[in-house]
Amino acid sequence: MTLMQKVVTPASSYAHLVNGHDRMAGYVVRAADVSFATTPAQLFEVHGLGYPGSPFRPTDDHVDLLRFESSPQLQYRDVPGYIVPLWWLRHSRIPPRTELVRVYSDGSSRLLAWYGDVGTGWTSAPGIPGQPGLSSLSRCVGPVAKWHSAYLEADVLDDDTVVLALANPPLAETGFDQSPSGRWYRHVARTEVSELFELDLTARWNGLAVRVVDQWQDAQRYVVARISHLGDDMDRAERLHLQQVEAGVYEAVVYAAELTDLQTNQVVPLTWAPGPTTTSQRSYGAPYQHHAHY
Known part of the structure; x- marks a missing residue:
């Protein structure tokens, strides 16, 4: 398997450590391609963390990372023209054996927690106070x-x-x-x-292509959905005032009745093959079969 890496915002890191949040999305790289980046300043540069509205600064004392093995159900989109091979990952459940790591300005690093799998969730590393909570199970993702x-x-x-x-x-x-x-x-x-x-429930909301990543009933018993944009129209996502979770990731909670062009598929990775290859060739995931789900 290929070891991947993505920087997580302070808010996302807190959600993993405290609430047991088990999702991720956004720009990812192969860990081997950025192994030279061992300080927050270097990670700021190589991960492109200077985007508008970024919570990161090159002078930060630390930066938190997710390191995970590329899993067959993870769906990537190739991002050409960057300084290292780069992919955009759609909203996904965190795969088994993922690590949350903190990198400090002196070049040292510390394991904060690891994600066993959907059965065990997150576990704090030795010396880290408290244990993460537990996210609700959802069949929309994973x-x-x-x-x-x-x-x-x-x-x-x-x-x-x-x-x-x-x-x-x-x-x-x-x-x-x-x-x-x-x-x-x-x-x-x-x-x-x-x-x-994996269920793949996609739709359009005010013309924006989105993935439905959670559904529930609100206090008035209306069905609401959390949607995550599919990365093909960030300008429209901003015009519609979706929340920018991090660079390239826009989400919102909307009424399910507002969604159009709903499509539900069963996504079956062929032979559960790995995602991005370990060579210099770039792809955004394994081939898939899509079966209509009723």
């Missing part, structure tokens, strides 16, 4: 597995193993353990899973 006639949130740990996750203790099935975060999980053989895919 792998889903069909196991024993039920659909469950899942992660693919390797070619042979899938982890299944439940928010509450199972009523009928046995073999689930409760993680320290409170979530219930079970490891099963890949051969026990009859379907494995």
